[in-house]
Amino acid sequence: MVAVHSPRPTTSAANPFVEFDRASWSRLAAATPLPLTTADVVNLRGLGDPVDLAEVDVVYRPLSGLLQLYAAATGALHRATSTFLGERATRTPYVIGVAGSVAVGKSSTARLLRELLRRWPQTPRVELITTDGFLYPNAELERRGLLERKGFPESYDRRALLRFVAEVKGGASEVSAPLYDHVTYDIVRGRRQVVHHPDVLIVEGLNVLAPARATADGTSSLAVSDFFDFSIYVDARTQDIKRWYVERFLKLRRTAFAQPDSYFRRYADLDDAAAVAKAGAIWDSINAPNLAQNILPTRGRATLVLRKSEDHRMHRMRLRKL
């Protein structure tokens, strides 16, 4: 393992990763503008996530600069390859995956990236989809005995998700995805998110870095991550993520859980001690095992790992350079 608190990026010939601490990472972005305001950041951040403009400046501005570089190089390679192959060069969306545990703050990261990338002149059309839209509806999960396994790989229609990402990446003019509602805790019937040939597609979800599954004949199919040009894993200590999950659950009692159509309506009136116990039980029985068994093992596959400290601020960045 390499040292992490050096003032300079840490690298060595045999190590495919280059590692930065917060200070060395923040210095990468001198020439990249910061086009967001405090109001933008407050609107975009998830419940309980304290990300602010200072964090966007230190962490997301360099990330935005790096991604511009990668996206431009990928576009140039795509055009050169098309010329070599004698094909007409078509515009191909740049696809970015954002993975990590429940309650780690993936959605804040993905939404901030969407807004930053939308402000680049080269990529004004940025779409974000979350994989929860591809969860099976609750009725189907119940039929399959998976209602207590929501978020585990088998709780998703993985074939439909793969088809969606492949079609967007392939340049289809219009592709749609189902929508999930955290309040009703189910797929929304009759509504879909439509994606129209974006410049950048961000795909956010727990399992987006999962490798392809082996098929019955022993070969392997494709995984959504095979269509990623860049991927980010949002990382933190499991005990911190559990605390964030429980704190968010306490806050949700007065917001989402209190809505009449909330699946968790019965939790709205729990006192603090009962709510902490309930949230802890859901975490321990569903989200912690999913993190340990399915999500954490995919961390090494990410192009970039952003590691948060206990206060949600990102303190270590590990970029795969080879």
Ligand SMILES: Nc1ncnc2c1ncn2[C@@H]1O[C@H](COP(=O)(O)OP(=O)(O)O)[C@@H](O)[C@H]1O
């Ligand atoms: N029970 C819930 N009710 C309403 N909103 C929720 C609920 N659980 C999670 N959310 C919201 O859904 C989004 C995704 O949450 P989650 O899957 O835990 O990922 P992350 O915290 O990494 O973004 C967050 O913005 C969160 O605030």
Ligand SMILES: CC(C)(COP(=O)(O)O)[C@@H](O)C(=O)NCCC(=O)O
């Ligand atoms: C909807 C989720 C599976 C996340 O889905 P994702 O968008 O990451 O695919 C998750 O937020 C969730 O609700 N998990 C179930 C256990 C729980 O209620 O915490």
